[in-house]
Structures are given as C-alpha cells and as structure tokens.
Amino acid sequence: MRSHTGLRALVAPGYPLLLLCLLAATRPDPAEGDPTDPTFTSLPVREEMMAKYSNLSLKSCNISVTEKSNVSVEENVILEKPSHVELKCVYTATKDLNLMNVTWKKDDEPLETTGDFNTTKMGNTLTSQYRFIVFNSKQLGKYSCVFGEKELRGTFNIHVPKAHGKKKSLIAYVGDSTVLKCVCQDCLPLNWTWYMGNETAQVPIDAHSNEKYIINGSHANETRLKIKHLLEEDGGSYWCRATFQLGESEEQNELVVLSFLVPLKPFLAILAEVILLVAIILLCEVYTHKKKNDPDAGKEFEQIEQLKSDDSNGIENNVPRYRKTDSADQ
Amino acid sequence: MTKITRVSLASPPDGGWGWMIVAGCFLVTICTRAVTRCISIFFVEFQTYFAQDYSQTAWIHSIVDCMTMLCAPLGSVVSNQLSCQAGIMLGGLLASTGFILGSFATSLKHLYLSLGVLTGLGFALCYSPAIAMVGKYFSRRKALAYGIAMSGSGIGTFILAPVVQLLIEQFSWRGALLILGGFVLNLCVCGALMRPITLKEDRSVPEKNHNRESQREDCKQASPYSPLTKECTETRLCCSLQQEYGFLLMSDFVVLAVSVLFMAYGCSPLFVYLVPYALSVGVSHHQAAFLMSILGVIDIVGNITFGWLTDRRCLKNYRYVCYLFAVALDGLCYLCLPMLQTFPLLVPFSCTFGYFDGAYVTLIPVVTAEIVGTTSLSSALGVVYFLHAVPYLVSPPIAGWLVDTTGSYTAAFLLCGFAMIFSSILLGFVRIVKRMKRTQVPFPVKDSDPKLQLWTNGSVAYSVARELDQKDEEPLPKARSGCNLT
Numbered sequence: 092m093r094s095h096t097g098l099r100a101l102v103a104p105g106y107p108l109l110l111l112c113l114l115a116a117t118r119p120d121p122a123e124g125d126p127t128d129p130t131f132t133s134l135p136v137r138e139e140m141m142a143k144y145s146n147l148s149l150k151s152c153n154i155s156v157t158e159k160s161n162v163s164v165e166e167n168v169i170l171e172k173p174s175h176v177e178l179k180c181v182y183t184a185t186k187d188l189n190l191m192n193v194t195w196k197k198d199d200e201p202l203e204t205t206g207d208f209n210t211t212k213m214g215n216t217l218t219s220q221y222r223f224i225v226f227n228s229k230q231l232g233k234y235s236c237v238f239g240e241k242e243l244r245g246t247f248n249i250h251v252p253k254a255h256g257k258k259k260s261l262i263a264y265v266g267d268s269t270v271l272k273c274v275c276q277d278c279l280p281l282n283w284t285w286y287m288g289n290e291t292a293q294v295p296i297d298a299h300s301n302e303k304y305i306i307n308g309s310h311a312n313e314t315r316l317k318i319k320h321l322l323e324e325d326g327g328s329y330w331c332r333a334t335f336q337l338g339e340s341e342e343q344n345e346l347v348v349l350s351f352l353v354p355l356k357p358f359l360a361i362l363a364e365v366i367l368l369v370a371i372i373l374l375c376e377v378y379t380h381k382k383k384n385d386p387d388a389g390k391e392f393e394q395i396e397q398l399k400s401d402d403s404n405g406i407e408n409n410v411p412r413y414r415k416t417d418s419a420d421q
Numbered sequence: 422m423t424k425i426t427r428v429s430l431a432s433p434p435d436g437g438w439g440w441m442i443v444a445g446c447f448l449v450t451i452c453t454r455a456v457t458r459c460i461s462i463f464f465v466e467f468q469t470y471f472a473q474d475y476s477q478t479a480w481i482h483s484i485v486d487c488m489t490m491l492c493a494p495l496g497s498v499v500s501n502q503l504s505c506q507a508g509i510m511l512g513g514l515l516a517s518t519g520f521i522l523g524s525f526a527t528s529l530k531h532l533y534l535s536l537g538v539l540t541g542l543g544f545a546l547c548y549s550p551a552i553a554m555v556g557k558y559f560s561r562r563k564a565l566a567y568g569i570a571m572s573g574s575g576i577g578t579f580i581l582a583p584v585v586q587l588l589i590e591q592f593s594w595r596g597a598l599l600i601l602g603g604f605v606l607n608l609c610v611c612g613a614l615m616r617p618i619t620l621k622e623d624r625s626v627p628e629k630n631h632n633r634e635s636q637r638e639d640c641k642q643a644s645p646y647s648p649l650t651k652e653c654t655e656t657r658l659c660c661s662l663q664q665e666y667g668f669l670l671m672s673d674f675v676v677l678a679v680s681v682l683f684m685a686y687g688c689s690p691l692f693v694y695l696v697p698y699a700l701s702v703g704v705s706h707h708q709a710a711f712l713m714s715i716l717g718v719i720d721i722v723g724n725i726t727f728g729w730l731t732d733r734r735c736l737k738n739y740r741y742v743c744y745l746f747a748v749a750l751d752g753l754c755y756l757c758l759p760m761l762q763t764f765p766l767l768v769p770f771s772c773t774f775g776y777f778d779g780a781y782v783t784l785i786p787v788v789t790a791e792i793v794g795t796t797s798l799s800s801a802l803g804v805v806y807f808l809h810a811v812p813y814l815v816s817p818p819i820a821g822w823l824v825d826t827t828g829s830y831t832a833a834f835l836l837c838g839f840a841m842i843f844s845s846i847l848l849g850f851v852r853i854v855k856r857m858k859r860t861q862v863p864f865p866v867k868d869s870d871p872k873l874q875l876w877t878n879g880s881v882a883y884s885v886a887r888e889l890d891q892k893d894e895e896p897l898p899k900a901r902s903g904c905n906l907t
Contacts, residue, residue: 262592264595272469354592355599365610
C-alpha cells in the first residue's frame with residue numbers, strides 16, 4: 092500500500108512540472124519524464140512535495156570538520172523507509188573564511204537534485220546544510236560535503252539496516268538438524284528470504300514445498316531457517332535477505348555438515364590411551380603383588396627384618412612413653 | 422611384639438606411592454570440578470539449538486554440581502564396600518556415559534538426565550573417595566598433598582576453558598561433548614592408581630576374629646535401643662554401617678558439619694556476583710573479567726602455598742587454627758567489599774579472597790581427618806561434601822533476591838560475610854570450651870595416664886583421649902568406647 096502511494100506521489104508532481112516547463116519559454120530542452128533531474132524549482136512544486144511527504148520521519152546527522160584534520164570523517168545514516176534527511180556539515184577554520192567554498196557530492200559525482208541547500212558563515216565557522224527526501228533505493232549511497240582546495244570532506248553513508256548472522260561456520264552432523272539464524276537489531280524488515288548457493292547463483296529456499304526446511308519469523312526482526320535430516324551435500328553458503336521499503340540487505344551463513352566419524356576419531360584415541368594406561372597400572376600392581384608372593388619361605392625372614400627396622404623407628408619415636416610405662420609398673 | 426607391629430602398621434607412608442595417589446587425585450579434581458565449571462561454556466550453543474532461554478539451560482550446571490555433592494556419601498559407601506579403585510573406575514564410566522549420551526540429545530530434558538544426573542552421579546563416585554585416599558597415605562605432609570590435589574580444580578579450569586571453546590568451534594557441541602566424554606574416561610586411570618595401602622590389609626587379617634566379636638556385641642547392644650535394628654534382615658551390613666558412620670554422633674563432627682553449612686553458604690555467591698558488582702560500581706567489562714582471572718589464579722596459589730605452610734613444624738599443630746583463620750578472613754573480605762568501589766581497590770580484594778578461598782578448601786580434608794581419624798575419613802568427607810550441596814544451591818538465589826529487594830549488593834555481601842565469620846567463630850568457640858573443660862577436671866586426666874601410656878602412636882592416643890572425654894559427657898558411649906578398646 093505504501094509503495095503504491097509512493098508511486099502515485101512520484102507520478103503526481105510530474106505533470107504540473109511539465110506544464111510549468113512548457114510554459115517557460117526560456118528553457119529550450121525540458122527534461123522528459125524525470126522530475127528529479129531539472130534544477131529549476133518553484134515554491135508550488137516544493138510545497139506539493141512537502142505536503143505529500145509531511146508524515147515522513149526526519150533523520151538528522153552532523154559532521155564536524157576542522158582545518159587541521161587531514162582525515163575525512165564518515166558517518167552512517169541508517170534508513171528503513173522513506174524519510175526526510177537533513178545532513179549538516181560544520182567547518183571550523185583558524186583563519187578567514189572568505190575564500191572558502193563548499194560543494195556537495197553523491198558517490199563522488201556533483202550533486203544535481205532537488206533539495207534544500209543552506210550555507211551560513213558565522214565567525215570562524217562555516218555551516219552547510221542539505222535537506223532532501225529519500226524515497227527510493229537509487230538515492231542510497233555516500234553523500235559528501237567538500238570544503239576548499241584541500242578538499243576536506245565529511246561523508247554520510249546512507250544505507251538500509253544490515254542483517255547479522257553467525258560470523259563463524261556452523262557445524263552440524265549428518266542425520267541431525269540445525270538452525271541458521273539472522274537478526275536485524277532495532278529494525279523490522281518487511282520480509283525475510285533465504286537463499287542457498289554461491290554468489291553467482293542463489294536458489295531460493297521454498298519452505299512450503301520442501302519439508303526439509305522450516306522458516307520461522309518471516310516478518311520479525313529475526314529469522315531462523317531449520318534444516319532437518321542433514322546430508323553432507325547440504326553444507327555450503329546460505330544467504331538471508333532482509334527486504335525494506337528502500338532496499339535489501341543480505342548476510343551469508345556458512346554451514347559445515349560433518350559425519351559423526353569426525354569427532355569419533357579423537358574419542359577413540361583417548362579411549363585407547365585410557366585402556367592402555369589402566370592395563371599398564373593393573374599389570375604393574377599384579378607384578379609387584381607376585382614379587383611379594385613368590386619367595387614364600389625365604390622372604391619371610393626379610394619381611395620380619397623390615398618389620399624390625401620399622402619397630403626400631405617406632406621405639407625411637409616412643410621411648411619416653413615406654414619409660415613412663417615402666418615407671419607405672421614399678 | 423604385637424604392640425610394636427601395631428605401631429608400624431598404623432602409620433601412613435607419607436610419600437612413595439602416595440605421590441602417585443596425589444597425582445591421581447589431582448587428575449580426578451580436573452576431570453570432575455574443572456569439567457563441571459566448563460559445562461557453562463555450552464550454554465550459548467544449547468540456547469541457540471534448543472531455542473530456550475538462559476535459565477532453562479543453566480539448570481544443567483546446577484544439576485551436575487548438586488548431584489556431585491548430594492551423592493558424595495554414596496561415593497564413600499561404594500568405595501568402602503567394593504574398593505576405592507573399583508568405585509572410581511565405575512564413576513568414570515558413568516560420567517563418560519553421561520557425556521556420550523548427552524552428545525546424542527534431542528531435547529533439554531535429555532541433557533538434564535544424561536549430562537546432569539548421570540554425569541553428576543559418576544563424579545560423586547570419584548570425588549570424595551579420591552580425596553579420602555590422599556588422607557590415608559599422608560600424615561606429616563597432609564596439607565601440602567591436599568593443596569596439590571585440590572589445585573586441580575583451578576588449574577584444570579584455566580586449561581580446559583579454551584580447549585572446550587576450540588572443540589565447540591571445530592566439532593559443534595555434539596562433537597565436543599563426545600570428546601569430553603573420552604577425556605573424562607581418564608578417571609578410570611586415576612582409579613587404577615588408587616592402590617589400597619598394603620599395611621592396612623596386613624593389619625585386617627589377624628583382627629578378623631576381633632571384628633566378628635565386636636560386631637556381635639554391637640548387634641546385641643543395639644537391639645534393645647531401637648526396634649528398627651530388629652527388623653534389619655542384613656544385620657552384618659547394618660552393623661558395619663553403624664561402625665562406619667559412628668562419627669556422626671561425635672560432638673566435634675556435628676559442630677564441624679554445622680560450620681560447613683554456613684561456610685558453604687557464604688563462599689559461593691562471590692563467584693556469581695563479583696562481575697555484576699564490579700560493573701555496577703563503574704568498572705569496565707575487561708577489568709571485571711580480569712578480576713575473575715585474578716580470583717582463579719590466586720585460588721590455585723592458595724591451594725598449594727597454604728598447604729605447604731601448614732605442613733611446617735611450627736604450624737603443623739595449628740592446622741585447625743589456620744583453617745579458622747582462612748575462613749574468618751574470607752568473611753572479613755565480604756564485609757569490606759561494599760566499601761571497595763574502584764578497580765584499584767578490588768584487585769587486592771580479589772587477591773586476598775582468592776588466596777584464602779584456596780587455603781580453606783585445602784584444609785577441609787585435613788581438619789576432617791583430625792576430627793574423625795583416618796579410618797572414617799572417606800565416609801566423613803562424603804558427608805561434608807553432601808552438606809555443601811544445599812547451601813550451594815540456595816545461596817546464589819538468596820543473594821540475588823537480596824540484591825533485587827534492597828537495590829544494592831550490600832545486604833547480600835554482609836550476610837555471606839557474617840555466615841563465614843559465624844562458621845569460624847563456632848568452631849573456635851567449641852574448641853576453647855573443650856580446653857576449659859579439660860583444665861577444670863585434672864583428676865580424669867590423671868586416670869587416663871596409664872591408658873595413654875599403653876598407646877605409643879600420637880593420633881591413636883588423641884582419639885582415645887577424646888573418647889574418655891565423651892565418657893564424662895554421656896553414659897551411652899561408654900559401652901561403645903569399651904568395645905572399641907577391646
């Protein structure tokens with residue numbers, strides 16, 4: 092519905108503009124069918140556009156540039172739907188501003204479009220403001236204000252919100268199921284769509300015809316693609332595409348499908364190590380036990396001698412108490 | 422001759438194969454406590470896969486921890502009835518089976534049963550018997566041995582956490598659980614190392630007749646007092662269990678049990694709330710995580726160095742006092758915590774609390790052994806760790822409730838601090854009261870002199886003296902102590 096309204100809005104101001112152009116005898120080459128191109132503006136046309144888009148939200152963004160800085164400043168402007176956009180650049184100079192001029196560019200091309208430019212000088216500060224309406228995807232891109240011969244610039248990057256998926260590969264197993272997830276923070280896409288394949292060929296995933304796939308949350312700020320009964324061929328790239336009024340945003344998820352034999356190998360290696368160690372320890376214990384048992388007669392005397400040595404240690408430790416015992420007996 | 426042989430047979434080796442026992446117990450501590458801590462690393466994966474929230478997945482860790490502590494007495498019984506080797510090997514197999522079944526889980530309930538209950542039960546069969554076995558092999562260097570053994574918890578967590586994270590990235594949580602199940606099988610190796618002491622086996626052979634006679638007498642004496650005993654079909658098993666768990670009626674052990682409840686209540690919330698508290702007073706995320714790292718590392722240092730310190734000759738007789746000191750200092754740290762509002766102040770707090778937290782963990786088995794003796798150490802440790810379970814489960818939620826209702830951490834931390842200080846004061850108070858009683862009654866001491874002279878081993882004499890004290894307190898224990906003397 093909104094898109095239709097937008098189209099009507101696009102068409103409506105065209106005819107009055109053409110009529111005005113025809114009436115103006117001084118313009119020999121009027122633009123045909125593209126109301127955004129001509130730089131000629133008049134109050135009635137502007138007022139009409141303002142009336143059409145009066146319910147749009149306003150997005151403001153500021154960038155400060157100083158004479159000392161040599162690095163361009165970039166700012167992100169995120170738009171989901173058609174909006175009023177107000178871009179403002181503030182330039183601060185250490186000397187005079189007399190020879191300073193400002194130019195606006197879009198994607199490094201001179202800006203020739205309908206909009207409201209406003210440049211003011213106050214003291215050492217030069218402020219340039221550009222106000223316009225973004226209503227289609229062609230208007231997305233980088234807008235720059237360029238100051239002076241040094242071409243110091245501030246850049247506004249206008250784009251739709253970006254979808255976020257899992258940065259690392261997702262690992263799953265044959266026969267299992269897995270969940271791929273994409274999130275759009277602080278935004279609500281009109282629609283989510285899942286694709287599989289590489290960058291040259293993307294095949295849409297139809298969850299209705301294929302029971303293998305289940306898609307949840309096609310109209311929420313996040314979406315989940317559940318893939319059941321995984322096969323090794325199911326591994327690869329999966330793209331989620333978020334659709335907005337002004338454009339689309341894509342994110343790639345990598346899926347790796349492993350056989351259960353892959354983690355089984357280190358498990359079996361550890362199991363073999365455990366069995367080996369237990370066997371060695373138990374064999375050592377049995378061996379030391381046999382040593383004690385084999386020479387029954389001969390080592391009995393040796394054991395007695397060992398006990399005697401232990402006894403001597405005991406006696407040494409407890410001599411005073413033994414004497415007390417003697418005194419008690421007496 | 423018989424007296425002399427008793428002396429030599431009763432003394433622990435204090436070395437030799439005992440260090441292999443310490444190594445085995447160290448590995449048991451890694452495979453049980455450290456692995457339990459690392460299970461929390463799986464929570465994010467479980468949340469994504471099963472589409473559940475944090476509280477649902479956090480139950481797994483709680484169930485493992487609670488089962489390990491609740492079933493500690495069962496571990497003691499199994500190791501006493503079968504053997505320590507068989508008990509720990511069985512526990513290793515159970516824990517490994519729990520991990521392997523968990524890797525095939527299709528729902529969270531599946532994980533509760535396999536990874537929670539089964540693995541926790543396996544850990545319970547391994548943990549307290551291994552610690553008790555260290556106590557049987559060491560006497561003079563007992564605290565150092567326990568320090569090395571118990572430090573496996575901290576060192577294991579330090580090493581295993583990045584390894585588990587790497588396993589999850591390489592094999593997902595299913596493969597990681599399977600490989601952890603293989604790692605936990607090393608408990609069987611630790612079990613094989615737990616060689617029973619040969620000296621005690623020799624000692625048991627000539628005393629078989631005495632054991633039979635004493636068991637019969639116990640049966641006769643017990644039957645008129647409790648009708649339940651008459652209904653027992655397996656009189657021998659009941660009598661042996663009564664003998665094993667006789668320490669439960671000792672006043673010293675009851676006091677220790679009560680103090681352990683308060684100490685366990687106090688010690689666990691800090692590990693849960695230190696990071697949230699640090700963030701609430703303005704410390705950054707990195708610095709808050711750094712505080713936890715300090716706590717973990719100093720905990721290991723406390724395990725080993727405090728154990729070594731209390732084995733020195735000058736401190737050996739005061740291990741009990743050192744335990745009280747360590748618990749009291751941790752309580753004081755809690756009381757000071759609300760006043761520490763900046764990172765430079767929280768760093769020495771983490772060092773102090775971590776050091777003495779490691780210290781008293783090391784001394785719990787030592788103090789328990791002093792009170793109940795070496796023969797009942799396995800069962801007593803099972804009971805002590807059993808008593809940890811409920812405070813561990815209850816304490817963090819209570820602290821959380823206090824934080825929510827009062828809007829600050831002060832009440833929660835003060836309550837924990839007072840609980841630990843009360844635990845320390847209770848033990849100290851009872852010890853002082855006993856000393857006063859001994860000084861007040863010089864005559865029974867003189868009477869006990871002839872009997873003391875008969876026993877040449879220090880620990881045995883100490884236990885006899887304690888039994889004599891019990892004679893003065895209650896008429897019933899007289900018969901039991903008489904039987905023990907025979």
